[in-house]
Amino acid sequence: MRSKVTKAIFPVAGMGTRFLPATKSVPKEIMTLVDRPLVQYAVDEARAAGIKEFIFVTSRGKGALEDYFDSAPQLEQSLRKSGKKELLEILKSTNMGSGEVAYLRQHQPLGLGHAVWCARRLVGNEPFAVILPDDVITGKTPCLRQMVDAFEETQSNIVAAMEVPDDKTSSYGILDIQEHRGDLVLTKGMVEKPAPGTQPSNLAVIGRYILTPTVLEKLNRKHVGAGGEIQLTDAIDDARNAGEDVYGFRFEGQRYDCGSKAGFLQATVAFALEREDLRDDLRAFLHEILMSEEAVSKAAE
Numbered sequence: 001m002r003s004k005v006t007k008a009i010f011p012v013a014g015m016g017t018r019f020l021p022a023t024k025s026v027p028k029e030i031m032t033l034v035d036r037p038l039v040q041y042a043v044d045e046a047r048a049a050g051i052k053e054f055i056f057v058t059s060r061g062k063g064a065l066e067d068y069f070d071s072a073p074q075l076e077q078s079l080r081k082s083g084k085k086e087l088l089e090i091l092k093s094t095n096m097g098s099g100e101v102a103y104l105r106q107h108q109p110l111g112l113g114h115a116v117w118c119a120r121r122l123v124g125n126e127p128f129a130v131i132l133p134d135d136v137i138t139g140k141t142p143c144l145r146q147m148v149d150a151f152e153e154t155q156s157n158i159v160a161a162m163e164v165p166d167d168k169t170s171s172y173g174i175l176d177i178q179e180h181r182g183d184l185v186l187t188k189g190m191v192e193k194p195a196p197g198t199q200p201s202n203l204a205v206i207g208r209y210i211l212t213p214t215v216l217e218k219l220n221r222k223h224v225g226a227g228g229e230i231q232l233t234d235a236i237d238d239a240r241n242a243g244e245d246v247y248g249f250r251f252e253g254q255r256y257d258c259g260s261k262a263g264f265l266q267a268t269v270a271f272a273l274e275r276e277d278l279r280d281d282l283r284a285f286l287h288e289i290l291m292s293e294e295a296v297s298k299a300a301e
């Protein structure tokens with residue numbers, strides 16, 4: 001029988017040190033691209049892929065995230081009273097239904113693999129998705145939807161993959177490629193953060209995964225890998241060593257690394273330029289500052 005993917009894990013227990021001091025009190029995943037938090041984009045993408053159960057692996061200080069998905073009766077009441085129907089609808093669309101969301105804690109930041117392992121009992125013995133909200137991916141068909149469609153064919157582990165330049169491979173999990181099959185790439189290995197010059201390819205793992213329960217089983221051994229953390233990549237490669245197929249999936253779409261300041265700023269500008277209510281003013285402003293910057297650097301030559 002063909003399995004369906006209906007559960008997604010959102011590991012959001014990281015410390016977000018690249019955004020300190022902001023992340024001292026604001027979870028990274030609550031930071032907004034224009035007016036929607038990163039985590040909302042992730043949940044919308046999961047819904048569009050047919051996910052029915054949303055499992056958040058959180059940590060101390062992430063209370064704002066749970067509040068965000070809760071209903072806000074007072075706020076709703078006040079919007080209703082003042083006739084702000086559109087805002088009311090926007091607000092309601094962020095509420096999660098009772099029983100479709102679960103929060104559990106990773107008590108120590110032992111790594112992404114460990115965060116996923118924390119959700120093992122809620123996942124049980126079925127394939128599941130993992131979404132990292134700080135990778136924001138835009139495109140005609142949402143990335144996870146593309147992957148779920150591919151999974152319906154392969155019924156095997158699939159990780160989102162994209163080409164990165166040589167000098168960036170040491171920041172990612174990198175695929176060792178056995179064979180290209182259209183958008184899918186059959187792997188013969190995966191290395192987390194390879195030392196510069198040792199990368200088996202330039203195809204990097206991005207924060208979307210569809211995995212089999214074997215990966216959870218492999219995480220049981222709590223192997224400590226690159227950076228002293230329990231790495232998800234290692235467990236996926238262990239599943240491959242145990243005989244399962246692992247595919248990279250070249251998704252269609254633009255990915256923004258919102259876990260980094262540069263990526264977050266790029267996404268902010270790109271998302272704002274997509275918005276009719278903001279586009280013209282922003283474009284004029286960007287034009288103006290770029291022109292004056294150019295003038296200053298010309299004058300300095």
Ligand code: UTP
Pocket residue numbers: 011012013014015016017018019028057106108109110111112114115132133134259
């Ligand atoms: P990152 O490597 O981006 O780490 O984690 P981070 O802590 O979020 O951010 P920096 O590097 O300190 O700025 C990738 C994903 O894995 C989750 C993070 O929340 C993020 O979604 N993660 C990481 C956990 O849930 N637990 C961990 O122990 C580590």
